[in-house]
Amino acid sequence: MTGRYPNTHHVHRNNNERFPSSEVLVTKILKDAGYDCALAGKLHLSKASKGNLEKRPDDGYRKFFWSNHPNPDYPCGHDYAIWLKEEKGVDPVELYGALSDQVGEGVPTEYHQTTWCSEMAIRFITEKREGPLIAEISVDAAPLSSLLGNKQRWNQTQ
Numbered sequence: 294m295t296g297r298y299p300n301t302h303h304v305h306r307n308n309n310e311r312f313p314s315s316e317v318l319v320t321k322i323l324k325d326a327g328y329d330c331a332l333a334g335k336l337h338l339s340k341a342s343k344g345n346l347e348k349r350p351d352d353g354y355r356k357f358f359w360s361n362h363p364n365p366d367y368p369c370g371h372d373y374a375i376w377l378k379e380e381k382g383v384d385p386v387e388l389y390g391a392l393s394d395q396v397g398e399g400v401p402t403e404y405h406q407t408t409w410c411s412e413m414a415i416r417f418i419t420e421k422r423e424g425p426l427i428a429e430i431s432v433d434a435a436p437l438s439s440l441l442g443n444k445q446r447w448n449q450t451q
Contacts, residue, residue, distance in 0.1 A: 336349065
């Protein structure tokens with residue numbers, strides 16, 4: 294996100310307590326150059342756990358549709374869970390509570406975090422604007438339904 298090697302800014306993993314304020318993200322540089330910037334998904338520049346949203350630096354995003362991961366364990370600010378409830382009429386706790394295994398069918402494609410990220414990016418891209426734009430999608434995982442062939446091959450090797 295900075296265009297620099299991790300050893301120069303000392304951020305070597307996700308979930309840091311903070312992101313160095315001296316670092317400038319590429320999206321901030323693009324915003325300052327006139328780009329309209331958006332992100333759908335996770336930024337992972339600082340810790341997001343126990344219901345706390347990640348702390349955003351001056352990142353340059355005008356639109357920030359946030360979802361650290363699909364599980365509905367953030368009491369507020371989890372845009373993906375809000376979308377499920379308000380736009381799809383689905384209770385995210387029930388949807389994800391029904392899953393019993395990390396490997397399996399997962400949630401239906403129309404309710405998947407990837408679908409939500411795609412819809413948010415399309416909404417942003419189709420807004421009327423003057424000038425260039427950049428839309429970033431950063432999801433937790435691809436829909437498992439697309440990986441079922443891999444699951445079957447995995448089961449055969451066990």
